[in-house]
Amino acid sequence: MAVTVKFFASFREAMGKKQESIEGVNNVASLLDELVRKFGEKLAEQFYYSGTRELRKTMNILVNGGGLNLPHDLDKPLKDGDVVAIFPPVSGG
């Protein structure tokens, strides 16, 4: 069992894949760390402002369909079987 992470739009382009199964993470922050460890700088650049660990405000994360209030909810616990969706909400019209 593991956490399933689904990537959308620019995150998918950076990852080059639609989804990934990640084991051994207990909250959202540790999941992002693990993803960056596994997939490298290109993904870190999508998550954080250049050269920092400050989460980009263009990032939206849902856990099992529930939108997170970031960065406050970075400590939201994750358990096996959870589905995490990462997407950049767009604003224009």
Add this chain to the structure above:
Amino acid sequence: MAVAGLGGLGSPASIYLAAAGIGHLTLIDAQRVEPSNLNRQVLHSESDVGQSKLKSATKKLTEIHSNIEVDGIYREITSKNVDRLIKGADVVVDGMDNYPTRYLLNRACVRNRVPFIHGAVEGLVGQLMTILPSRGPCLKCAVPKEPPKKPHFPVLGATPGVIGCLQAMETIKLITGVGKPLVGRMLIFNGTDMTFDEIKVNRDPSCPVCGKHGR
């Protein structure tokens, strides 16, 4: 039926609603046509630059269908007037270009139990979700925090064309009772790799808008 915003999304949405034979459309917009609008805001033409979008929209839509009744509201949407503006609408179509006003519409639609068809675009990416108050999640459940404001974002004109047409389709489905609305699912259209995907969205019981303590 109300279309809030007559830009890249509101243009195709209202054109397809008018062409479908919708008898009455309320249009809300307080902007004038600018040359940079014309790549996507297909209600307006070169000769409309400088005029109110309401004027060109009304002209275009009544040309499509002469018996359509168009109610133009030349107002900026604010927290004070939003309830009054949308009251009585069967459906409100999101044609806004910013989250603060979208959130106002979302809240007012939830409060007044009016279905809200959310759409947004940027570049080659679009998103769409139908909000049926008390039946599914609202915009704030899906996007709890306002994404950062960008002074300019390029939009490939066909992107709001895609999303605006889908908004018209969701609207027509709701009023005719046909099919299954996009409730509890956010559609993500990515023109870059030409994919459509769905993100599951659940109603947040602690949502400040539609949750227990909201409304």
